[in-house]
Amino acid sequence: MYSEKVMDHFMNPRNVGEIENADGVGEVGNPKCGDIMKMYLKIENNVIVDAKFKTFGCGAAVATSSMATELVVGKTVDEALQITNKAVADALDGLPPAKMHCSNLAEEAIRAAIDDYRRKNGLLPEGSENNACGRRCDDIHHHFEDED
């Protein structure tokens, strides 16, 4: 059901771990839904120079996390914000329809980590909320009325 690329990124995930004193950290998802993605970014002169992740989730969640870290490194913050869930899925040669929400999670994790960086550096207005976190399962999961 998974592409070879997904399986490769699942079995040999790139950039697993944490960054000490990361410039931006974002955590999205919910253990209730079965997936949480936490992304750490190191940012120098507005360019992402390193990215690491930790993920609790299925094969697709791990693979999209891994791919997302690969995609952001070397990009400016603004460029990284342009990365869509579809871009992450495409880079993995696609995901099964039931797993597309995992790529949403990757897009949101990037956004959350960058929001954190901006907030720490006064680049976001005071009190502006990070709206990527704390979403309910229903928002990111597809419903399958006819699972049988």
Next chain:
Amino acid sequence: MSDNRIIYLDHAATTPVNPQVLEAMLPYFSDKFGNASSIYSIGRESKKAIEEAREKVAKAIGALPREVFFTGSGTEADNWAIKGVAYANRDKGRHIITTAIEHHAVLHACQYLESDGFEVTYLPVDENGLVSPQQVQDAIRPDTILITIMFANNEIGTIQPIGEIGKIARERGVIFHTDAVQAVGAIPINVVDLNVDLLSMSSHKFYGPKGVGALYVRKGVKITSFMHGGAQERGRRASTENVAGIVGMGKAIELATQNIEENNKKLIELRDRTIEEITKNIPFVKLNGDRYKRLPGNVNFSFEFIEGESLLLMLDMKGIAASSGSACTSGSLDPSHVLLAIGLPHEIAHGSLRLTFGVENTHEDIDYLMEVLPMIVNRLREMSPLYEKVKRGN
């Protein structure tokens, strides 16, 4: 073990066809291809083979041959039992009692009946997945027409007090059906001693072929016909018989029940060793289901901080086939309804692993499993932000 070997630990999903079963089936695909309803010799031969298989199935559960009806699957047997009894007895009442941990074949059949004016009570279970006879007793109303409670659970292996429930049902005059798909061939069953009125089974769970099951209907129980057409199965389930499948099911149940004690001794040994070693060697685990009232071949654990599908994929890469109750493996939003019903929080239910052993499994298989599993669990935990928090102690 060689690198190419698959260690199959998912016998609750399905089992390989026993070579003796396959051998018994093969002639009915070619030489003995006759339609059992035909009058000539090869037709009569098929008919005879079906009746011999019926006798074997009846004998295995202590029933009369005329009380056994072949179906296309366990799901079909469940659907027929529940809808057939409900519709045949709707003048007496419209209340049905079942449990929260039934297979979807039962739950969804009950939900269908709810949409058609029936009322269903879903009994909760305790933390081991057990329903008590008292709960059943208390739930019976004057308009209760059917109690349907599974013999043994497909996920956590818990075996229900079927005999005690049967006794209550019989005393109160309520029809009692049990979905015994996981139990037939795995534990000894006698429908007369247990006061069971209807019982569902499925051939591929006990080393028979897929695509064939059976429903036991005690003589005198009112039930509507499932399929309308020819006179097959005494008009209760019309359709040209799956002769090879039925022959295979007969042979399979005969073999399974003949060797039940010997097989179970071995399965219980493998099961108990696995439970012990996982508990001892892997931290933050929880055994799901009753420790003792459980199927001989069933092990079900939750591993905290990791997700089941990831675990299955990594086991698969190491040649181990198993299953999980995580949402990601069910294709739906929620983790297994059974794990939620025994009180597991969602995040723990997502991290479940079911290992179900069969006769071909050996201690070497467990050696290999225990070499691989702790490593995989550790690897996934090192990747998990939930584990990170525990390690840091917050």
